[in-house]
Amino acid sequence: MESWDDFLAPYTQAVEELKVKLKGLRKQFERENIHSPIEFVTGRVKPIVSILDKASLKDIPIDKLGTEIQDIAGLRMMCQFVDDIEQVVELLRGRNDFEIVEERNYISHKKASGYRSYHVVIRYPVQTIHGEKNILAEIQIRTLAMNFWATIEHSLNYKYKGIFPEDIQLRLKRAAEAAFLLDAEMSQIRTEIQEAQRLFSRKKDS
Numbered sequence: 001m002e003s004w005d006d007f008l009a010p011y012t013q014a015v016e017e018l019k020v021k022l023k024g025l026r027k028q029f030e031r032e033n034i035h036s037p038i039e040f041v042t043g044r045v046k047p048i049v050s051i052l053d054k055a056s057l058k059d060i061p062i063d064k065l066g067t068e069i070q071d072i073a074g075l076r077m078m079c080q081f082v083d084d085i086e087q088v089v090e091l092l093r094g095r096n097d098f099e100i101v102e103e104r105n106y107i108s109h110k111k112a113s114g115y116r117s118y119h120v121v122i123r124y125p126v127q128t129i130h131g132e133k134n135i136l137a138e139i140q141i142r143t144l145a146m147n148f149w150a151t152i153e154h155s156l157n158y159k160y161k162g163i164f165p166e167d168i169q170l171r172l173k174r175a176a177e178a179a180f181l182l183d184a185e186m187s188q189i190r191t192e193i194q195e196a197q198r199l200f201s202r203k204k205d206s
């Protein structure tokens, strides 16, 4: 079997390239002075311990890691508003530098934990000195509020090793709903401000 360094090299390459490409989208919106549906982008290569944990949990043989674990290369795109998420997904669907292999909508179908995000799994071609290598990468698209909840829940989960007491589970679910309500309220405020601005400029013109 190849070394971890050799195995992970194309994933590292893909994460670096995709970070540049996806951050580039934000820059294009900024340059054209229009609201960017992308607030910021992060990426990481899955830590080896986490790959091994997932493989053992899901009974994945070592020679199938690249095909069975979809998030060895992971990107995350944070949006201000829930509506921005659909716009980002449309932008991804329109690209021709990778192929979308799966979409998972955990916004309309939230997870039992309360987790919300939109996941897009892509097949990305990495150019290597030995030719093209296709790898899978997972892009998670979420609002800042969804990210706030998921980040804290993830770090608490780590401390509790995945098994929360029931009352904590319930409170986390409620906190996820509170984050979702906050998203809805921010969208509503934005719509009202936009309507007021439209009325104001119409009055000015007449």
Ligand SMILES: Nc1nc2c(ncn2[C@@H]2O[C@H](COP(=O)(O)OP(=O)(O)OP(=O)(O)O)[C@@H](O)[C@H]2O)c(=O)[nH]1
Binding pocket: 071, 104, 111, 113, 114, 115, 119, 149, 150, 151, 153, 154
């Ligand atoms: N904080 C948090 N993150 C989650 C939760 N569920 C999923 N995620 C994120 O989403 C990824 C898994 O995405 P899924 O689309 O559920 O992938 P899967 O292969 O079906 O499921 P896993 O076996 O959990 O990886 C995880 O690696 C996390 O980054 C959750 O309840 N809390």
Ligand SMILES: Nc1ncnc2c1ncn2[C@@H]1O[C@H](COP(=O)(O)OP(=O)(O)OP(=O)(O)O)[C@@H](O)[C@H]1O
Binding pocket: 042, 043, 044, 046, 047, 050, 054, 071, 073, 074, 075, 076, 138, 139, 140, 154
């Ligand atoms: N797609 C992604 N983009 C950016 N960061 C991510 C992505 N997925 C996970 N991370 C972050 O990378 C770190 C390590 O992730 P790790 O893969 O161990 O967690 P996980 O995603 O919850 O995995 P698992 O599904 O195996 O439990 C965590 O801080 C996690 O929030």
